[in-house]
Amino acid sequence: MVRLKKILNSQKVAPYVFITPFILTFLIFFVYPLFSTTIMSFQSVLPGQIEFIGFTNYRRLFSDKIFWKAVSNSIKYMVVTILFLIPFPMLFAFFIDKKIMIGREVFKSIFFLPALTSVVVAGTIFRLIFGELPGSLMNTVISALGMAPIKWLKIQKTGFAALIILACWRWTGVNMLYFLSGLKNIPEQLYESAAIDGANGFERFIYITIPLLKPTTIYVLTISIYAGLAMFTESYMLWAGNNSPQNIGLTIVGYLYRQGIEKNSMGYASAVGLILLIFTMGINLTQLRFTGVLKKEEE
Amino acid sequence: MKGYKKGIKYIFMGFLSFCMVLSIAGCNNTKMDASKDRSTSLEIDTGASEDATKMEMWVFVELHSKFYGEMIRRWNQQHPDRQLDIRFVALPYDDMHNKLQMALQSGKGAPDLCDIEVGKFPNFLMGEPQLESLNDVVEPYKDSIVQSRLDLYSKDGNIYGLPTHVGATVMFYNTEILEEAGVDYTQIETWDDYILAGKKVVEETSKSMGVAETNAMWTLSALLAQQSSDYVTDDGKPNVNSKEMIKAMTLIQDMLNEGIIEVCPGGQPDTEEGFGYINEGNVASMVMPLWFMSRFLDYMPDLNGKIAIAPVPVFEKGMPRSVGLGGTGTVVTKTAVDTQLAKEFLAFAKLSEEANMQVWKVLGFDPVNTNLWKNKEITHDEENKFVQYFVNNPFEVLNEVEHEIELIRSLEITPSINNVIGTQVLNDINENGADPEATLNDAQAQLENELGL
Numbered sequence: 001m002v003r004l005k006k007i008l009n010s011q012k013v014a015p016y017v018f019i020t021p022f023i024l025t026f027l028i029f030f031v032y033p034l035f036s037t038t039i040m041s042f043q044s045v046l047p048g049q050i051e052f053i054g055f056t057n058y059r060r061l062f063s064d065k066i067f068w069k070a071v072s073n074s075i076k077y078m079v080v081t082i083l084f085l086i087p088f089p090m091l092f093a094f095f096i097d098k099k100i101m102i103g104r105e106v107f108k109s110i111f112f113l114p115a116l117t118s119v120v121v122a123g124t125i126f127r128l129i130f131g132e133l134p135g136s137l138m139n140t141v142i143s144a145l146g147m148a149p150i151k152w153l154k155i156q157k158t159g160f161a162a163l164i165i166l167a168c169w170r171w172t173g174v175n176m177l178y179f180l181s182g183l184k185n186i187p188e189q190l191y192e193s194a195a196i197d198g199a200n201g202f203e204r205f206i207y208i209t210i211p212l213l214k215p216t217t218i219y220v221l222t223i224s225i226y227a228g229l230a231m232f233t234e235s236y237m238l239w240a241g242n243n244s245p246q247n248i249g250l251t252i253v254g255y256l257y258r259q260g261i262e263k264n265s266m267g268y269a270s271a272v273g274l275i276l277l278i279f280t281m282g283i284n285l286t287q288l289r290f291t292g293v294l295k296k297e298e299e
Numbered sequence: 300m301k302g303y304k305k306g307i308k309y310i311f312m313g314f315l316s317f318c319m320v321l322s323i324a325g326c327n328n329t330k331m332d333a334s335k336d337r338s339t340s341l342e343i344d345t346g347a348s349e350d351a352t353k354m355e356m357w358v359f360v361e362l363h364s365k366f367y368g369e370m371i372r373r374w375n376q377q378h379p380d381r382q383l384d385i386r387f388v389a390l391p392y393d394d395m396h397n398k399l400q401m402a403l404q405s406g407k408g409a410p411d412l413c414d415i416e417v418g419k420f421p422n423f424l425m426g427e428p429q430l431e432s433l434n435d436v437v438e439p440y441k442d443s444i445v446q447s448r449l450d451l452y453s454k455d456g457n458i459y460g461l462p463t464h465v466g467a468t469v470m471f472y473n474t475e476i477l478e479e480a481g482v483d484y485t486q487i488e489t490w491d492d493y494i495l496a497g498k499k500v501v502e503e504t505s506k507s508m509g510v511a512e513t514n515a516m517w518t519l520s521a522l523l524a525q526q527s528s529d530y531v532t533d534d535g536k537p538n539v540n541s542k543e544m545i546k547a548m549t550l551i552q553d554m555l556n557e558g559i560i561e562v563c564p565g566g567q568p569d570t571e572e573g574f575g576y577i578n579e580g581n582v583a584s585m586v587m588p589l590w591f592m593s594r595f596l597d598y599m600p601d602l603n604g605k606i607a608i609a610p611v612p613v614f615e616k617g618m619p620r621s622v623g624l625g626g627t628g629t630v631v632t633k634t635a636v637d638t639q640l641a642k643e644f645l646a647f648a649k650l651s652e653e654a655n656m657q658v659w660k661v662l663g664f665d666p667v668n669t670n671l672w673k674n675k676e677i678t679h680d681e682e683n684k685f686v687q688y689f690v691n692n693p694f695e696v697l698n699e700v701e702h703e704i705e706l707i708r709s710l711e712i713t714p715s716i717n718n719v720i721g722t723q724v725l726n727d728i729n730e731n732g733a734d735p736e737a738t739l740n741d742a743q744a745q746l747e748n749e750l751g752l
Contacts (some may be wrong), residue, residue: 046426047403047428048427048429049427056751060749063748065745132565132572133575154730243721246726246727261396262422264400
């Protein structure tokens with residue numbers, strides 16, 4: 001007992017005791033699944049019939065048109081959401097952070113509200129807004145402008161636009177909060193001295209806010225890349241299921257779900273999952289190296 | 300002083316380890332709560348005694364548990380020495396099937412009995428089915444059951460699931476529109492008749508004769524079955540570019556091009572948009588399985604007394620006029636506590652005449668036991684809400700097509716085929732006007748690639 005106490009209290013052991021919870025969670029919920037997914041991606045997995053089939057899953061994957069459709073959808077979605085969900089939340093945060101802004105708290109809550117709304121509800125509402133009948137909200141709007149009703153969710157471009165609008169509606173507030181907390185770390189004196197030097201509001205935003213927000217921006221970028229590539233729920237809810245017309249809303253995770261769950265092809269789905277992991281890791285590591293985050297840690 | 304420090308250390312360590320335990324237990328708790336929130340455990344009085352065998356059953360339609368509850372009560376009355384008590388868990392459609400799939404794959408946590416929707420059923424027959432073969436308990440009922448419905452849930456000669464209904468496809472006609480156009484639906488026998496009548500309807504009422512689907516295959520399956528064809532070859536390979544398939548798709552596209560039918564809002568009648576559209580009296584007819592009757596009662600009250608049921612038109616007289624579509628197969632899992640009892644109860648609850656009477660009365664489905672179809676007391680019961688709603692009696696049509704109810708097979712590759720047709724082919728041909736033959740050839744190639752053939 002005394003010895004055990006001594007060991008636990010020693011400076012060498014204590015840190016490991018402290019990080020045990022994390023290590024355990026990491027091992028059980030990340031390393032082990034990753035390990036078994038890798039094995040399963042080389043197998044055909046069926047009840048009572050698990051056999052090793054080498055690279056067959058991967059060979060099928062690379063000649064699978066629908067898979068590449070899903071990949072291109074996911075990448076497009078990721079790029080477009082990043083284009084919208086970094087500059088705009090940053091700008092909104094900048095305005096809301098200004099003391100002279102009227103109704104700051106109100107705007108903050110309004111922007112954040114969608115994040116608290118269940119995606120299931122939001123998806124259903126958006127589906128109705130973009131309904132194909134002439135009476136749906138969007139069709140009423142465009143017919144007021146003199147255009148014919150559109151079957152929004154059946155056409156590649158409009159369906160994708162609906163998906164992007166849903167994503168922006170949902171995530172603007174969250175990203176704005178990240179930027180707001182980043183803005184709080186920028187010392188007021190910098191703005192003051194810049195103002196004394198004659199910089200106007202726009203210049204202060206460009207030369208002080210944006211550079212000093214870099215760590216926040218990198219963080220938001222990293223999670224946006226991951227979230228963009230791993231998107232599933234929004235599409236699933238917007239099309240009331242995983243099967244959109246011509247697969248216009250199919251994402252990599254949607255395809256994983258289709259293969260693994262809807263078609264009970266776990267091995268194939270594992271291969272899809274691993275490819276997704278490789279994509280996300282690849283893009284994010286490049287991005288982090290490029291923005292200098294990894295370098296700093298190495299030094 | 301030293302002791303005080305030590306005390307703090309202990310408190311600190313105790314607190315940390317408490318947090319650790321909490322964080323691990325916390326994970327579990329939230330998970331369990333989440334699943335609890337979404338599922339409903341249903342308390343149903345089954346009249347079972349204390350020593351009844353306890354079982355669990357999952358369903359994805361809550362109403363079904365009421366039906367089974369009634370059947371358990373009857374079973375317990377008739378078999379006082381072999382009583383059983385079932386706890387029902389109703390889960391959302393996707394959740395239930397996913398959970399069952401995982402449970403059967405891993406061999407742990409599956410219920411004793413379970414409802415499986417026909418579209419998902421092939422997944423559970425893959426590999427070695429983790430379900431009990433029901434051949435022995437089906438035997439006593441076999442002669443009075445629609446055989447094709449048993450074949451649907453079979454693999455290698457073993458029946459693994461018992462059907463709830465036939466789901467015979469019929470044509471539902473809106474008699475109000477037809478009368479306005481001066482069309483007598485009873486005279487429509489072939490698709491040529493239908494097109495002629497359709498032209499009249501469009502001319503006189505400027506409404507559509509029918510609907511085309513973009514995300515369901517009701518009409519297409521009916522057209523395929525009447526040519527005695529299928530989406531798969533006899534040896535289970537995809538066969539979506541057969542000449543029967545091209546003929547069927549061409550007919551639908553021709554009717555669309557001539558403006559006789561239109562693409563259904565929502566992609567098919569069995570959707571909210573579809574119900575609304577039909578209820579407003581915009582279309583004169585639709586090909587749907589008989590279980591669509593309950594949708595009329597629940598969602599289309601304005602059409603009360605206006606809908607007639609008739610056999611689906613055919614390409615040439617003499618072709619089979621119906622096919623069973625949709626459905627739920629109920630299974631006994633290999634991990635059930637008392638498989639023999641579960642199997643015998645299941646056969647009683649789904650195949651016996653009293654069970655089928657309940658299927659008709661409670662659920663409004665066309666029952667699989669054909670003895671019932673001839674029982675006028677049941678079929679023409681004036682009190683029955685289904686009998687009241689429709690212009691003619693559904694069983695008259697059922698009896699007329701009794702020996703013409705074909706089967707569209709449901710195999711391991713079926714989910715893939717449905718997916719390609721439901722998301723791509725129908726959209727291309729019906730919505731975008733693509734050439735049927737070329738589109739179907741593409742689809743066939745894609746399927747062969749995906750399935751590694």
